[in-house]
Amino acid sequence: MTTVSESRTNGRAAATSAAIEMTAATKRFRTPDGSSYTALKNLDLRVERGEFCAIVGPTGCGKSTALTLAAGMEKASEGSVRVFGKEVQGITPKAGFMFQTDAILPWQSVLENVAAGPRYRGVAKATAYRDARDWIRRVGLAGFESNFPHQLSGGMRKRVALAQNLINEPELLLMDEPFSALDVQTRAKMSTELLNLWEQSKPAVVFVTHDLEEAIALADKVVVLTAGPAASIKATFTIDLPRPRVVQEIRFDKKFNEIYQNIWEALREEVDIAYAQTTRSVAPDGKEAE
Known part of the structure:
Protein backbone atom coordinates (compact mmCIF):
# COMPACT_ATOMS: atom_id res chain seq x y z
CA MET A 1 0.00 0.00 0.00
CA THR A 2 1.36 3.45 -0.95
CA THR A 3 1.00 6.14 1.69
CA VAL A 4 0.24 9.78 0.96
CA SER A 5 3.82 10.63 1.93
CA GLU A 6 5.23 8.02 -0.46
CA SER A 7 2.95 9.25 -3.25
CA ARG A 8 4.19 12.80 -2.79
CA THR A 9 7.79 11.59 -2.74
CA ASN A 10 7.26 9.65 -5.96
CA GLY A 11 5.64 12.68 -7.55
CA ARG A 12 8.57 14.92 -6.63
CA ALA A 13 11.03 12.32 -7.96
CA ALA A 14 9.19 12.16 -11.27
CA ALA A 15 9.12 15.94 -11.52
CA THR A 16 12.87 16.25 -10.89
CA SER A 17 13.92 13.38 -13.15
CA ALA A 18 15.67 14.18 -16.41
CA ALA A 19 13.80 14.26 -19.70
CA ILE A 20 16.09 11.52 -21.04
CA GLU A 21 18.49 9.22 -19.19
CA MET A 22 20.31 6.62 -21.26
CA THR A 23 22.66 4.42 -19.28
CA ALA A 24 25.02 2.03 -21.11
CA ALA A 25 22.45 1.91 -23.91
CA THR A 26 23.46 -0.45 -26.72
CA LYS A 27 21.55 -1.04 -29.94
CA ARG A 28 22.23 -3.90 -32.35
CA PHE A 29 20.49 -4.55 -35.66
CA ARG A 30 20.23 -7.75 -37.68
CA THR A 31 21.76 -7.27 -41.14
CA PRO A 32 20.45 -8.82 -44.39
CA ASP A 33 23.16 -11.51 -44.29
CA GLY A 34 22.08 -12.56 -40.80
CA SER A 35 24.96 -11.00 -38.89
CA SER A 36 24.67 -8.36 -36.17
CA TYR A 37 25.57 -4.68 -36.49
CA THR A 38 26.12 -2.59 -33.37
CA ALA A 39 25.00 0.99 -34.01
CA LEU A 40 25.42 2.34 -30.46
CA LYS A 41 27.38 0.87 -27.56
CA ASN A 42 27.30 1.88 -23.89
CA LEU A 43 25.74 5.26 -24.64
CA ASP A 44 25.35 7.44 -21.55
CA LEU A 45 23.20 10.46 -22.37
CA ARG A 46 21.30 12.78 -20.04
CA VAL A 47 19.04 15.59 -21.25
CA GLU A 48 17.41 17.76 -18.63
CA ARG A 49 13.84 19.05 -18.75
CA GLY A 50 13.69 22.22 -20.83
CA GLU A 51 17.20 21.66 -22.20
CA PHE A 52 18.07 22.01 -25.88
CA CYS A 53 20.59 19.30 -26.76
CA ALA A 54 22.15 18.92 -30.21
CA ILE A 55 23.84 15.70 -31.32
CA VAL A 56 26.53 15.78 -33.99
CA GLY A 57 28.76 13.10 -35.45
CA PRO A 58 29.88 11.58 -38.73
CA THR A 59 27.49 9.85 -41.10
CA GLY A 60 26.38 6.44 -39.85
CA CYS A 61 27.31 6.98 -36.21
CA GLY A 62 23.84 6.27 -34.80
CA LYS A 63 22.55 9.79 -34.19
CA SER A 64 19.09 8.95 -35.50
CA THR A 65 19.12 5.64 -33.62
CA ALA A 66 19.53 7.54 -30.36
CA LEU A 67 16.34 9.45 -31.19
CA THR A 68 14.38 6.29 -31.98
CA LEU A 69 15.42 4.78 -28.64
CA ALA A 70 14.12 7.85 -26.79
CA ALA A 71 10.92 7.83 -28.85
CA GLY A 72 10.31 4.16 -28.14
CA MET A 73 10.36 3.36 -31.85
CA GLU A 74 13.26 0.97 -31.16
CA LYS A 75 14.13 -0.95 -28.01
CA ALA A 76 17.64 -0.94 -26.61
CA SER A 77 19.45 -4.28 -26.95
CA GLU A 78 21.18 -3.65 -23.62
CA GLY A 79 21.25 -0.92 -21.03
CA SER A 80 18.57 1.46 -19.84
CA VAL A 81 16.56 4.21 -21.58
CA ARG A 82 14.37 6.30 -19.29
CA VAL A 83 12.18 9.25 -20.27
CA PHE A 84 10.82 11.47 -17.49
CA GLY A 85 11.89 8.87 -14.97
CA LYS A 86 10.14 5.90 -16.58
CA GLU A 87 11.75 3.06 -18.49
CA VAL A 88 10.78 3.23 -22.17
CA GLN A 89 8.51 0.27 -22.92
CA GLY A 90 6.73 1.48 -26.06
CA ILE A 91 6.03 4.70 -27.92
CA THR A 92 6.96 7.54 -25.56
CA PRO A 93 3.99 9.66 -24.45
CA LYS A 94 4.28 13.46 -24.38
CA ALA A 95 6.92 13.34 -27.13
CA GLY A 96 6.92 14.82 -30.62
CA PHE A 97 9.10 13.66 -33.50
CA MET A 98 10.14 15.74 -36.53
CA PHE A 99 11.67 13.67 -39.31
CA GLN A 100 14.08 14.75 -42.02
CA THR A 101 11.23 14.29 -44.50
CA ASP A 102 8.10 16.01 -43.21
CA ALA A 103 5.23 13.71 -42.31
CA ILE A 104 2.32 15.95 -43.28
CA PRO A 170 5.11 17.91 -26.08
CA GLU A 171 7.41 17.82 -23.08
CA LEU A 172 10.06 16.24 -25.32
CA LEU A 173 10.70 17.16 -28.96
CA LEU A 174 12.93 14.85 -31.01
CA MET A 175 14.20 16.34 -34.27
CA ASP A 176 16.09 14.38 -36.92
CA GLU A 177 17.77 16.87 -39.26
CA PRO A 178 14.43 18.59 -39.84
CA PHE A 179 15.82 21.51 -41.89
CA SER A 180 18.52 19.74 -43.90
CA ALA A 181 16.60 19.89 -47.21
CA LEU A 182 16.13 23.67 -47.04
CA ASP A 183 18.31 26.32 -48.64
CA VAL A 184 20.78 28.11 -46.36
CA GLN A 185 18.71 31.27 -45.85
CA THR A 186 15.44 29.45 -45.19
CA ARG A 187 17.21 27.02 -42.88
CA ALA A 188 18.59 29.85 -40.73
CA LYS A 189 15.18 31.53 -40.63
CA MET A 190 13.47 28.30 -39.59
CA SER A 191 16.09 27.73 -36.88
CA THR A 192 15.36 31.15 -35.38
CA GLU A 193 11.61 30.47 -35.59
CA LEU A 194 12.18 27.17 -33.78
CA LEU A 195 14.03 28.94 -30.96
CA ASN A 196 11.26 31.54 -30.62
CA LEU A 197 8.60 28.84 -30.37
CA TRP A 198 10.72 26.70 -28.02
CA GLU A 199 11.14 29.65 -25.64
CA GLN A 200 7.36 29.80 -25.18
CA SER A 201 6.94 26.36 -23.59
CA LYS A 202 10.52 25.04 -23.16
CA PRO A 203 10.14 21.34 -23.97
CA ALA A 204 13.31 19.29 -23.82
CA VAL A 205 14.73 19.08 -27.35
CA VAL A 206 17.15 16.60 -28.89
CA PHE A 207 18.20 17.91 -32.29
CA VAL A 208 20.26 15.72 -34.63
CA THR A 209 22.26 17.53 -37.29
CA HIS A 210 25.36 17.24 -39.47
CA ASP A 211 25.77 21.02 -39.37
CA LEU A 212 28.01 22.03 -36.46
CA GLU A 213 27.18 25.73 -36.84
CA GLU A 214 23.47 24.93 -36.62
CA ALA A 215 24.05 22.83 -33.51
CA ILE A 216 25.94 25.59 -31.71
CA ALA A 217 23.49 28.30 -32.70
CA LEU A 218 20.52 26.36 -31.32
CA ALA A 219 21.66 24.32 -28.36
CA ASP A 220 22.42 24.55 -24.65
CA LYS A 221 24.86 21.69 -25.11
CA VAL A 222 26.35 19.78 -28.04
CA VAL A 223 27.08 16.06 -27.80
CA VAL A 224 29.70 14.59 -30.17
CA LEU A 225 29.39 10.91 -31.09
CA THR A 226 32.30 8.75 -32.21
CA ALA A 227 32.40 7.14 -35.64
CA GLY A 228 30.40 3.94 -36.02
CA PRO A 229 30.00 1.10 -35.65
CA ALA A 230 29.50 0.84 -31.87
CA ALA A 231 29.36 4.62 -31.50
CA SER A 232 29.41 6.24 -28.09
CA ILE A 233 29.73 9.76 -26.71
CA LYS A 234 33.16 11.24 -27.27
CA ALA A 235 32.61 14.66 -25.67
CA THR A 236 29.91 17.02 -24.43
CA PHE A 237 30.21 20.81 -24.73
CA THR A 238 28.21 23.46 -22.88
CA ILE A 239 27.12 26.32 -25.16
CA ASP A 240 27.16 29.37 -22.92
CA LEU A 241 25.99 31.88 -25.51
CA PRO A 242 23.29 34.33 -24.38
CA ARG A 243 19.61 33.82 -25.16
CA PRO A 244 17.42 34.79 -26.91
CA ARG A 245 19.44 34.10 -30.06
CA VAL A 246 19.04 35.05 -33.69
CA VAL A 247 20.67 32.25 -35.66
CA GLN A 248 21.57 34.52 -38.57
CA GLU A 249 23.50 36.82 -36.18
CA ILE A 250 24.90 34.62 -33.39
CA ARG A 251 27.40 33.09 -35.83
CA PHE A 252 29.30 36.40 -35.89
CA ASP A 253 29.87 36.34 -32.13
CA LYS A 254 33.57 35.93 -31.25
CA LYS A 255 32.76 33.31 -28.62
CA PHE A 256 30.76 31.35 -31.21
CA ASN A 257 33.93 30.89 -33.24
CA GLU A 258 35.89 29.77 -30.19
CA ILE A 259 33.23 27.17 -29.34
CA TYR A 260 33.16 26.01 -32.95
CA GLN A 261 36.93 25.43 -32.99
CA ASN A 262 36.83 23.46 -29.73
CA ILE A 263 34.02 21.17 -30.88
CA TRP A 264 35.49 20.75 -34.35
CA GLU A 265 38.73 19.48 -32.83
CA ALA A 266 36.74 16.66 -31.21
CA LEU A 267 34.57 16.03 -34.27
CA ARG A 268 37.20 16.19 -37.00
CA GLU A 269 38.97 12.98 -35.99
CA GLU A 270 35.70 11.05 -36.01
CA VAL A 271 34.77 12.44 -39.43
CA ASP A 272 38.17 11.35 -40.77
CA ILE A 273 37.71 7.85 -39.33
CA ALA A 274 34.24 7.52 -40.85
CA TYR A 275 35.47 8.77 -44.23
CA ALA A 276 38.37 6.32 -44.23
CA GLN A 277 35.97 3.46 -43.49
CA THR A 278 33.82 4.28 -46.51
CA THR A 279 36.72 4.76 -48.94
CA ARG A 280 38.75 1.61 -48.21
CA SER A 281 39.37 -0.37 -51.37
CA VAL A 282 38.06 -3.93 -51.33
CA ALA A 283 39.52 -6.81 -53.37
CA PRO A 284 37.28 -9.05 -55.49
CA ASP A 285 37.39 -11.78 -52.82
CA GLY A 286 35.79 -9.36 -50.33
CA LYS A 287 38.96 -8.79 -48.33
CA GLU A 288 40.39 -5.35 -47.75
CA ALA A 289 43.00 -4.56 -50.37
CA GLU A 290 46.48 -3.67 -49.18
Missing part, protein backbone atom coordinates in the same frame (compact mmCIF):
# COMPACT_ATOMS: atom_id res chain seq x y z
CA LEU A 105 -0.60 14.33 -45.07
CA PRO A 106 -0.76 15.35 -48.76
CA TRP A 107 -4.53 14.90 -49.05
CA GLN A 108 -5.34 17.21 -46.14
CA SER A 109 -5.22 20.98 -45.86
CA VAL A 110 -2.84 22.86 -43.58
CA LEU A 111 -5.64 23.31 -41.04
CA GLU A 112 -6.57 19.63 -41.10
CA ASN A 113 -2.93 18.54 -40.79
CA VAL A 114 -2.30 20.71 -37.73
CA ALA A 115 -5.60 19.74 -36.10
CA ALA A 116 -5.03 16.01 -36.72
CA GLY A 117 -3.16 15.36 -33.46
CA PRO A 118 -5.77 16.87 -31.13
CA ARG A 119 -8.59 15.26 -33.13
CA TYR A 120 -6.91 11.86 -32.78
CA ARG A 121 -6.72 12.39 -29.01
CA GLY A 122 -10.46 13.07 -28.86
CA VAL A 123 -10.46 16.87 -28.71
CA ALA A 124 -13.70 18.37 -30.02
CA LYS A 125 -13.50 19.46 -33.66
CA ALA A 126 -14.25 23.12 -32.93
CA THR A 127 -11.58 23.27 -30.21
CA ALA A 128 -9.01 21.43 -32.33
CA TYR A 129 -9.58 23.77 -35.28
CA ARG A 130 -9.41 26.85 -33.02
CA ASP A 131 -6.09 25.72 -31.54
CA ALA A 132 -4.80 24.73 -34.99
CA ARG A 133 -5.54 28.21 -36.36
CA ASP A 134 -3.67 29.71 -33.42
CA TRP A 135 -0.59 27.55 -34.07
CA ILE A 136 -0.74 28.22 -37.80
CA ARG A 137 -0.61 31.91 -36.95
CA ARG A 138 2.30 31.37 -34.54
CA VAL A 139 4.40 29.66 -37.22
CA GLY A 140 3.67 32.44 -39.71
CA LEU A 141 1.19 30.69 -42.01
CA ALA A 142 -1.99 32.67 -41.32
CA GLY A 143 -3.97 32.81 -44.55
CA PHE A 144 -2.74 29.40 -45.74
CA GLU A 145 -5.14 27.29 -43.68
CA SER A 146 -6.94 25.96 -46.77
CA ASN A 147 -3.81 25.23 -48.80
CA PHE A 148 -2.63 21.69 -49.45
CA PRO A 149 1.00 20.56 -48.97
CA HIS A 150 1.78 20.57 -52.72
CA GLN A 151 0.87 24.27 -52.76
CA LEU A 152 3.52 25.14 -50.15
CA SER A 153 7.25 25.80 -50.34
CA GLY A 154 9.69 23.58 -48.47
CA GLY A 155 10.03 26.10 -45.65
CA MET A 156 6.27 26.42 -45.32
CA ARG A 157 5.90 22.65 -45.09
CA LYS A 158 8.42 22.65 -42.23
CA ARG A 159 6.33 25.30 -40.47
CA VAL A 160 3.31 23.02 -40.78
CA ALA A 161 5.34 20.15 -39.31
CA LEU A 162 6.40 22.37 -36.39
CA ALA A 163 2.81 23.38 -35.71
CA GLN A 164 1.75 19.71 -35.96
CA ASN A 165 4.14 18.84 -33.15
CA LEU A 166 3.83 21.87 -30.90
CA ILE A 167 0.02 21.93 -30.84
CA ASN A 168 0.26 18.69 -28.86
CA GLU A 169 2.30 20.49 -26.17
Whole structure:
Protein backbone atom coordinates (compact mmCIF):
# COMPACT_ATOMS: atom_id res chain seq x y z
CA MET A 1 0.00 0.00 0.00
CA THR A 2 1.36 3.45 -0.95
CA THR A 3 1.00 6.14 1.69
CA VAL A 4 0.24 9.78 0.96
CA SER A 5 3.82 10.63 1.93
CA GLU A 6 5.23 8.02 -0.46
CA SER A 7 2.95 9.25 -3.25
CA ARG A 8 4.19 12.80 -2.79
CA THR A 9 7.79 11.59 -2.74
CA ASN A 10 7.26 9.65 -5.96
CA GLY A 11 5.64 12.68 -7.55
CA ARG A 12 8.57 14.92 -6.63
CA ALA A 13 11.03 12.32 -7.96
CA ALA A 14 9.19 12.16 -11.27
CA ALA A 15 9.12 15.94 -11.52
CA THR A 16 12.87 16.25 -10.89
CA SER A 17 13.92 13.38 -13.15
CA ALA A 18 15.67 14.18 -16.41
CA ALA A 19 13.80 14.26 -19.70
CA ILE A 20 16.09 11.52 -21.04
CA GLU A 21 18.49 9.22 -19.19
CA MET A 22 20.31 6.62 -21.26
CA THR A 23 22.66 4.42 -19.28
CA ALA A 24 25.02 2.03 -21.11
CA ALA A 25 22.45 1.91 -23.91
CA THR A 26 23.46 -0.45 -26.72
CA LYS A 27 21.55 -1.04 -29.94
CA ARG A 28 22.23 -3.90 -32.35
CA PHE A 29 20.49 -4.55 -35.66
CA ARG A 30 20.23 -7.75 -37.68
CA THR A 31 21.76 -7.27 -41.14
CA PRO A 32 20.45 -8.82 -44.39
CA ASP A 33 23.16 -11.51 -44.29
CA GLY A 34 22.08 -12.56 -40.80
CA SER A 35 24.96 -11.00 -38.89
CA SER A 36 24.67 -8.36 -36.17
CA TYR A 37 25.57 -4.68 -36.49
CA THR A 38 26.12 -2.59 -33.37
CA ALA A 39 25.00 0.99 -34.01
CA LEU A 40 25.42 2.34 -30.46
CA LYS A 41 27.38 0.87 -27.56
CA ASN A 42 27.30 1.88 -23.89
CA LEU A 43 25.74 5.26 -24.64
CA ASP A 44 25.35 7.44 -21.55
CA LEU A 45 23.20 10.46 -22.37
CA ARG A 46 21.30 12.78 -20.04
CA VAL A 47 19.04 15.59 -21.25
CA GLU A 48 17.41 17.76 -18.63
CA ARG A 49 13.84 19.05 -18.75
CA GLY A 50 13.69 22.22 -20.83
CA GLU A 51 17.20 21.66 -22.20
CA PHE A 52 18.07 22.01 -25.88
CA CYS A 53 20.59 19.30 -26.76
CA ALA A 54 22.15 18.92 -30.21
CA ILE A 55 23.84 15.70 -31.32
CA VAL A 56 26.53 15.78 -33.99
CA GLY A 57 28.76 13.10 -35.45
CA PRO A 58 29.88 11.58 -38.73
CA THR A 59 27.49 9.85 -41.10
CA GLY A 60 26.38 6.44 -39.85
CA CYS A 61 27.31 6.98 -36.21
CA GLY A 62 23.84 6.27 -34.80
CA LYS A 63 22.55 9.79 -34.19
CA SER A 64 19.09 8.95 -35.50
CA THR A 65 19.12 5.64 -33.62
CA ALA A 66 19.53 7.54 -30.36
CA LEU A 67 16.34 9.45 -31.19
CA THR A 68 14.38 6.29 -31.98
CA LEU A 69 15.42 4.78 -28.64
CA ALA A 70 14.12 7.85 -26.79
CA ALA A 71 10.92 7.83 -28.85
CA GLY A 72 10.31 4.16 -28.14
CA MET A 73 10.36 3.36 -31.85
CA GLU A 74 13.26 0.97 -31.16
CA LYS A 75 14.13 -0.95 -28.01
CA ALA A 76 17.64 -0.94 -26.61
CA SER A 77 19.45 -4.28 -26.95
CA GLU A 78 21.18 -3.65 -23.62
CA GLY A 79 21.25 -0.92 -21.03
CA SER A 80 18.57 1.46 -19.84
CA VAL A 81 16.56 4.21 -21.58
CA ARG A 82 14.37 6.30 -19.29
CA VAL A 83 12.18 9.25 -20.27
CA PHE A 84 10.82 11.47 -17.49
CA GLY A 85 11.89 8.87 -14.97
CA LYS A 86 10.14 5.90 -16.58
CA GLU A 87 11.75 3.06 -18.49
CA VAL A 88 10.78 3.23 -22.17
CA GLN A 89 8.51 0.27 -22.92
CA GLY A 90 6.73 1.48 -26.06
CA ILE A 91 6.03 4.70 -27.92
CA THR A 92 6.96 7.54 -25.56
CA PRO A 93 3.99 9.66 -24.45
CA LYS A 94 4.28 13.46 -24.38
CA ALA A 95 6.92 13.34 -27.13
CA GLY A 96 6.92 14.82 -30.62
CA PHE A 97 9.10 13.66 -33.50
CA MET A 98 10.14 15.74 -36.53
CA PHE A 99 11.67 13.67 -39.31
CA GLN A 100 14.08 14.75 -42.02
CA THR A 101 11.23 14.29 -44.50
CA ASP A 102 8.10 16.01 -43.21
CA ALA A 103 5.23 13.71 -42.31
CA ILE A 104 2.32 15.95 -43.28
CA LEU A 105 -0.60 14.33 -45.07
CA PRO A 106 -0.76 15.35 -48.76
CA TRP A 107 -4.53 14.90 -49.05
CA GLN A 108 -5.34 17.21 -46.14
CA SER A 109 -5.22 20.98 -45.86
CA VAL A 110 -2.84 22.86 -43.58
CA LEU A 111 -5.64 23.31 -41.04
CA GLU A 112 -6.57 19.63 -41.10
CA ASN A 113 -2.93 18.54 -40.79
CA VAL A 114 -2.30 20.71 -37.73
CA ALA A 115 -5.60 19.74 -36.10
CA ALA A 116 -5.03 16.01 -36.72
CA GLY A 117 -3.16 15.36 -33.46
CA PRO A 118 -5.77 16.87 -31.13
CA ARG A 119 -8.59 15.26 -33.13
CA TYR A 120 -6.91 11.86 -32.78
CA ARG A 121 -6.72 12.39 -29.01
CA GLY A 122 -10.46 13.07 -28.86
CA VAL A 123 -10.46 16.87 -28.71
CA ALA A 124 -13.70 18.37 -30.02
CA LYS A 125 -13.50 19.46 -33.66
CA ALA A 126 -14.25 23.12 -32.93
CA THR A 127 -11.58 23.27 -30.21
CA ALA A 128 -9.01 21.43 -32.33
CA TYR A 129 -9.58 23.77 -35.28
CA ARG A 130 -9.41 26.85 -33.02
CA ASP A 131 -6.09 25.72 -31.54
CA ALA A 132 -4.80 24.73 -34.99
CA ARG A 133 -5.54 28.21 -36.36
CA ASP A 134 -3.67 29.71 -33.42
CA TRP A 135 -0.59 27.55 -34.07
CA ILE A 136 -0.74 28.22 -37.80
CA ARG A 137 -0.61 31.91 -36.95
CA ARG A 138 2.30 31.37 -34.54
CA VAL A 139 4.40 29.66 -37.22
CA GLY A 140 3.67 32.44 -39.71
CA LEU A 141 1.19 30.69 -42.01
CA ALA A 142 -1.99 32.67 -41.32
CA GLY A 143 -3.97 32.81 -44.55
CA PHE A 144 -2.74 29.40 -45.74
CA GLU A 145 -5.14 27.29 -43.68
CA SER A 146 -6.94 25.96 -46.77
CA ASN A 147 -3.81 25.23 -48.80
CA PHE A 148 -2.63 21.69 -49.45
CA PRO A 149 1.00 20.56 -48.97
CA HIS A 150 1.78 20.57 -52.72
CA GLN A 151 0.87 24.27 -52.76
CA LEU A 152 3.52 25.14 -50.15
CA SER A 153 7.25 25.80 -50.34
CA GLY A 154 9.69 23.58 -48.47
CA GLY A 155 10.03 26.10 -45.65
CA MET A 156 6.27 26.42 -45.32
CA ARG A 157 5.90 22.65 -45.09
CA LYS A 158 8.42 22.65 -42.23
CA ARG A 159 6.33 25.30 -40.47
CA VAL A 160 3.31 23.02 -40.78
CA ALA A 161 5.34 20.15 -39.31
CA LEU A 162 6.40 22.37 -36.39
CA ALA A 163 2.81 23.38 -35.71
CA GLN A 164 1.75 19.71 -35.96
CA ASN A 165 4.14 18.84 -33.15
CA LEU A 166 3.83 21.87 -30.90
CA ILE A 167 0.02 21.93 -30.84
CA ASN A 168 0.26 18.69 -28.86
CA GLU A 169 2.30 20.49 -26.17
CA PRO A 170 5.11 17.91 -26.08
CA GLU A 171 7.41 17.82 -23.08
CA LEU A 172 10.06 16.24 -25.32
CA LEU A 173 10.70 17.16 -28.96
CA LEU A 174 12.93 14.85 -31.01
CA MET A 175 14.20 16.34 -34.27
CA ASP A 176 16.09 14.38 -36.92
CA GLU A 177 17.77 16.87 -39.26
CA PRO A 178 14.43 18.59 -39.84
CA PHE A 179 15.82 21.51 -41.89
CA SER A 180 18.52 19.74 -43.90
CA ALA A 181 16.60 19.89 -47.21
CA LEU A 182 16.13 23.67 -47.04
CA ASP A 183 18.31 26.32 -48.64
CA VAL A 184 20.78 28.11 -46.36
CA GLN A 185 18.71 31.27 -45.85
CA THR A 186 15.44 29.45 -45.19
CA ARG A 187 17.21 27.02 -42.88
CA ALA A 188 18.59 29.85 -40.73
CA LYS A 189 15.18 31.53 -40.63
CA MET A 190 13.47 28.30 -39.59
CA SER A 191 16.09 27.73 -36.88
CA THR A 192 15.36 31.15 -35.38
CA GLU A 193 11.61 30.47 -35.59
CA LEU A 194 12.18 27.17 -33.78
CA LEU A 195 14.03 28.94 -30.96
CA ASN A 196 11.26 31.54 -30.62
CA LEU A 197 8.60 28.84 -30.37
CA TRP A 198 10.72 26.70 -28.02
CA GLU A 199 11.14 29.65 -25.64
CA GLN A 200 7.36 29.80 -25.18
CA SER A 201 6.94 26.36 -23.59
CA LYS A 202 10.52 25.04 -23.16
CA PRO A 203 10.14 21.34 -23.97
CA ALA A 204 13.31 19.29 -23.82
CA VAL A 205 14.73 19.08 -27.35
CA VAL A 206 17.15 16.60 -28.89
CA PHE A 207 18.20 17.91 -32.29
CA VAL A 208 20.26 15.72 -34.63
CA THR A 209 22.26 17.53 -37.29
CA HIS A 210 25.36 17.24 -39.47
CA ASP A 211 25.77 21.02 -39.37
CA LEU A 212 28.01 22.03 -36.46
CA GLU A 213 27.18 25.73 -36.84
CA GLU A 214 23.47 24.93 -36.62
CA ALA A 215 24.05 22.83 -33.51
CA ILE A 216 25.94 25.59 -31.71
CA ALA A 217 23.49 28.30 -32.70
CA LEU A 218 20.52 26.36 -31.32
CA ALA A 219 21.66 24.32 -28.36
CA ASP A 220 22.42 24.55 -24.65
CA LYS A 221 24.86 21.69 -25.11
CA VAL A 222 26.35 19.78 -28.04
CA VAL A 223 27.08 16.06 -27.80
CA VAL A 224 29.70 14.59 -30.17
CA LEU A 225 29.39 10.91 -31.09
CA THR A 226 32.30 8.75 -32.21
CA ALA A 227 32.40 7.14 -35.64
CA GLY A 228 30.40 3.94 -36.02
CA PRO A 229 30.00 1.10 -35.65
CA ALA A 230 29.50 0.84 -31.87
CA ALA A 231 29.36 4.62 -31.50
CA SER A 232 29.41 6.24 -28.09
CA ILE A 233 29.73 9.76 -26.71
CA LYS A 234 33.16 11.24 -27.27
CA ALA A 235 32.61 14.66 -25.67
CA THR A 236 29.91 17.02 -24.43
CA PHE A 237 30.21 20.81 -24.73
CA THR A 238 28.21 23.46 -22.88
CA ILE A 239 27.12 26.32 -25.16
CA ASP A 240 27.16 29.37 -22.92
CA LEU A 241 25.99 31.88 -25.51
CA PRO A 242 23.29 34.33 -24.38
CA ARG A 243 19.61 33.82 -25.16
CA PRO A 244 17.42 34.79 -26.91
CA ARG A 245 19.44 34.10 -30.06
CA VAL A 246 19.04 35.05 -33.69
CA VAL A 247 20.67 32.25 -35.66
CA GLN A 248 21.57 34.52 -38.57
CA GLU A 249 23.50 36.82 -36.18
CA ILE A 250 24.90 34.62 -33.39
CA ARG A 251 27.40 33.09 -35.83
CA PHE A 252 29.30 36.40 -35.89
CA ASP A 253 29.87 36.34 -32.13
CA LYS A 254 33.57 35.93 -31.25
CA LYS A 255 32.76 33.31 -28.62
CA PHE A 256 30.76 31.35 -31.21
CA ASN A 257 33.93 30.89 -33.24
CA GLU A 258 35.89 29.77 -30.19
CA ILE A 259 33.23 27.17 -29.34
CA TYR A 260 33.16 26.01 -32.95
CA GLN A 261 36.93 25.43 -32.99
CA ASN A 262 36.83 23.46 -29.73
CA ILE A 263 34.02 21.17 -30.88
CA TRP A 264 35.49 20.75 -34.35
CA GLU A 265 38.73 19.48 -32.83
CA ALA A 266 36.74 16.66 -31.21
CA LEU A 267 34.57 16.03 -34.27
CA ARG A 268 37.20 16.19 -37.00
CA GLU A 269 38.97 12.98 -35.99
CA GLU A 270 35.70 11.05 -36.01
CA VAL A 271 34.77 12.44 -39.43
CA ASP A 272 38.17 11.35 -40.77
CA ILE A 273 37.71 7.85 -39.33
CA ALA A 274 34.24 7.52 -40.85
CA TYR A 275 35.47 8.77 -44.23
CA ALA A 276 38.37 6.32 -44.23
CA GLN A 277 35.97 3.46 -43.49
CA THR A 278 33.82 4.28 -46.51
CA THR A 279 36.72 4.76 -48.94
CA ARG A 280 38.75 1.61 -48.21
CA SER A 281 39.37 -0.37 -51.37
CA VAL A 282 38.06 -3.93 -51.33
CA ALA A 283 39.52 -6.81 -53.37
CA PRO A 284 37.28 -9.05 -55.49
CA ASP A 285 37.39 -11.78 -52.82
CA GLY A 286 35.79 -9.36 -50.33
CA LYS A 287 38.96 -8.79 -48.33
CA GLU A 288 40.39 -5.35 -47.75
CA ALA A 289 43.00 -4.56 -50.37
CA GLU A 290 46.48 -3.67 -49.18
